[in-house]
Amino acid sequence: MSTLKEIVDKVKSNLESGFTTDETRLDDLFIESKIHSARGMILSNLVRSGMRDRINESFVQAINPDLLEYDEECEMVSFECPSVIHLDDRHDGFAYVGHVSGMKPFMRIRSNYTALSMHSLYQKETQIAWDFVVNVTGSYDINVYKNHRLRKILIRAIFNNPTAVPNYRKDVDQYPLDAVTENEVVEMISVDLLKKITVVAPDYISDSQNTLPRR
Amino acid sequence: MKIEDVIAAASEELQVSYGENALWFKVLIHQAVRTFKSANALMMFSEKVETLDSRIKLPSNFIKMSCLVDLNGITWCEDMDYCIQDNYILFDSSYNVEDGIEFTLTYKGLPVDEEGDIALRDIWERMLVSYVCWKYTRRHFDRYPAYIVNDFKKEFQLQKQALT
Numbered sequence: 001m002s003t004l005k006e007i008v009d010k011v012k013s014n015l016e017s018g019f020t021t022d023e024t025r026l027d028d029l030f031i032e033s034k035i036h037s038a039r040g041m042i043l044s045n046l047v048r049s050g051m052r053d054r055i056n057e058s059f060v061q062a063i064n065p066d067l068l069e070y071d072e073e074c075e076m077v078s079f080e081c082p083s084v085i086h087l088d089d090r091h092d093g094f095a096y097v098g099h100v101s102g103m104k105p106f107m108r109i110r111s112n113y114t115a116l117s118m119h120s121l122y123q124k125e126t127q128i129a130w131d132f133v134v135n136v137t138g139s140y141d142i143n144v145y146k147n148h149r150l151r152k153i154l155i156r157a158i159f160n161n162p163t164a165v166p167n168y169r170k171d172v173d174q175y176p177l178d179a180v181t182e183n184e185v186v187e188m189i190s191v192d193l194l195k196k197i198t199v200v201a202p203d204y205i206s207d208s209q210n211t212l213p214r215r
Numbered sequence: 216m217k218i219e220d221v222i223a224a225a226s227e228e229l230q231v232s233y234g235e236n237a238l239w240f241k242v243l244i245h246q247a248v249r250t251f252k253s254a255n256a257l258m259m260f261s262e263k264v265e266t267l268d269s270r271i272k273l274p275s276n277f278i279k280m281s282c283l284v285d286l287n288g289i290t291w292c293e294d295m296d297y298c299i300q301d302n303y304i305l306f307d308s309s310y311n312v313e314d315g316i317e318f319t320l321t322y323k324g325l326p327v328d329e330e331g332d333i334a335l336r337d338i339w340e341r342m343l344v345s346y347v348c349w350k351y352t353r354r355h356f357d358r359y360p361a362y363i364v365n366d367f368k369k370e371f372q373l374q375k376q377a378l379t
Contacts, residue, residue, distance in 0.1 A: 050358065090355070097234055105234035116238045121245060129238070 001058070001174040002182060004163065007035055014190035015197065026193065032170075034192070036161050038185045039177060040085050043158065047087040055158075058178035060095050061165050062156045068141060072148045079142045082164040084132065084157045093158030097130050097142060100154045106130045106144065216335050218244055224340065225347040240347050247346040247371075248325060248333055252278055253379040256336075257323040266316045271304040276324035276333055284319045291318070342374035 002010070008031045015026070039059075046054050065079035085093035090111065098105040107129045109117045116122060122129070130144045130153075144150055159165055162176050177185060222240045226233045257278055264271045280299065283291045291297055297306045304320075306312040328334040335343065349367035352359040 094235065095232070105232070105237075107237040108235050109238060111235060116242065119238075119242055121242055122238060125238070125241075130234075 001177070001179070003172065004032060004035065004170045004175045007175055007177075007182065007186060008032060010186045011035070011189050011193070014186065015193055025197075031189065031193075032163070034189045035175070035185055036163075038188045039162075039181070040160060042181055042184055042188070043085060043093075044087050047091060054180075056178060059093075059158045059176050059181075060156050061159055061162055061168075061176055062154060063165055064100065064152060065142065065155055066166070067151055070148050075146055075148045077144045077148055077150050079144065079153060079155075081132065081140050081142045081155060081157075083140050083160045085160050087158075092132075094132070094155070095158070096154065096156040098128075098154060100152050102154055102156075106153075108132075109145070216337050216340060218332070218335060221335065221340055221343045221347070225344045225351070228344060228348055229351055231351070236351070240351075243347050243350050244335075244343050245333070247343055248335070248339075249278075251339075251342075251375065251378075253375075255378060256325065256339075258326050259321065260324050261319060261321045264318050264320045265314075266306070266312050266318070267314050269306050269308070269312050269314075271318065271320070273299070273302045273304065274320075274322070274324060275331060276327045277302070277322050278325060279323040281321040281323060284321075286317055338378065342371060342378060345370035345374060 005028075008028055011031050011034075012026070043055060043059065046052065063081075065081050068078040068080055070077045087093060092111070094108075096102065096105055097108070107125075107127055109122065109129050109131045117129075117131075126146065128144060128147045128150065130142055133141055133143055135141050142153070142155065144153065158176070162168060163170055175182075218241060219237075221244055222237050223233060225240055226236060259281065260274070260276070262274065280293055283293075283297070283304065285291065293299065295307075296310065297304050299305070326334040326336070345367050349364065349371050352364045352367055356364065
């Protein structure tokens with residue numbers, strides 16, 4: 001498995017016919033953002049084409065998020081959470097939200113825009129529940145209900161930007177991809193970037209020669 | 216058995232996340248249990264209840280009324296002296312029933328545990344799991360072929376029939 005830096009180098013190497021140099025006009029951050037998008041696109045396509053089985057633990061990252069605030073009156077605790085990938089119209093990338101032991105998942109109140117929290121069963125519910133929400137500043141939170149004393153949780157999920165996960169080190173930590181998907185990502189980006197950087201001179205004159213028009 | 220056991224078994228059968236679906240599955244299990252009015256499933260309960268706002272709130276496990284008797288031993292008749300609406304016993308307004316009057320309510324209901332939640336019997340597990348799976352596969356019809364949906368439906372119906 002490769003680090004993000006290694007994947008970036010593979011893309012650069014593809015673009016420069018096998019040579020890897022520092023002389024490239026493509027910025028590393030730009031290629032990194034392309035890698036995040038390509039990864040998301042491939043995962044989403046796998047789900048949409050009924051190949052969910054190919055999504056495995058290699059794509060998942062685990063975090064113990066920071067506590068943001070707690071509200072005793074509403075019995076709610078908020079934790080910071082990076083944005084999670086959206087796989088299709090019904091599924092996102094959460095694999096586990098629950099007790100730090102990893103053995104006790106909490107109930108999710110809703111997925112997408114469903115409203116099970118309106119059901120009287122939820123009102124009577126005593127077990128811990130959670131919800132993933134966007135707040136007014138545009139960042140994402142996990143709100144945990146029914147236990148305001150909770151201070152630590154474990155989240156295992158597929159994140160949109162794996163480098164945004166707290167304590168992720170680009171040069172050391174492996175990028176969350178399996179070997180098959182890594183190759184797909186590298187090829188997808190290489191082809192896309194090649195199209196952009198290869199400039200073909202316009203040949204308007206039909207004389208079987210590459211002739212540029214006079215200006 | 217606990218409701219969580221059924222949810223865990225159904226999640227495993229469908230290979231879906233427990234946390235993502237627990238609340239919905241809980242709702243489905245309650246649906247299945249509440250509509251399962253088999254004589255074998257129901258138990259007879261008797262408890263003291265009090266009127267409030269000319270009505271009495273029914274217990275959460277209530278299914279069928281047996282009788283309502285006041286402290287003088289007089290039996291009140293359903294549809295004549297009172298009617299049942301929305302989990303409440305509503306008295307005929309002509310009786311001017313005051314608050315705090317005690318009755319003995321005898322009814323048929325589902326078994327409950329110490330916390331007042333409906334207690335599930337072990338032999339219901341297969342019926343409830345197949346009901347949850349049927350509803351889940353029907354909702355996600357694009358991921359499951361029709362024969363799988365019908366298979367779960369048939370299993371639920373057969374199990375329900377066997378337990379009746």
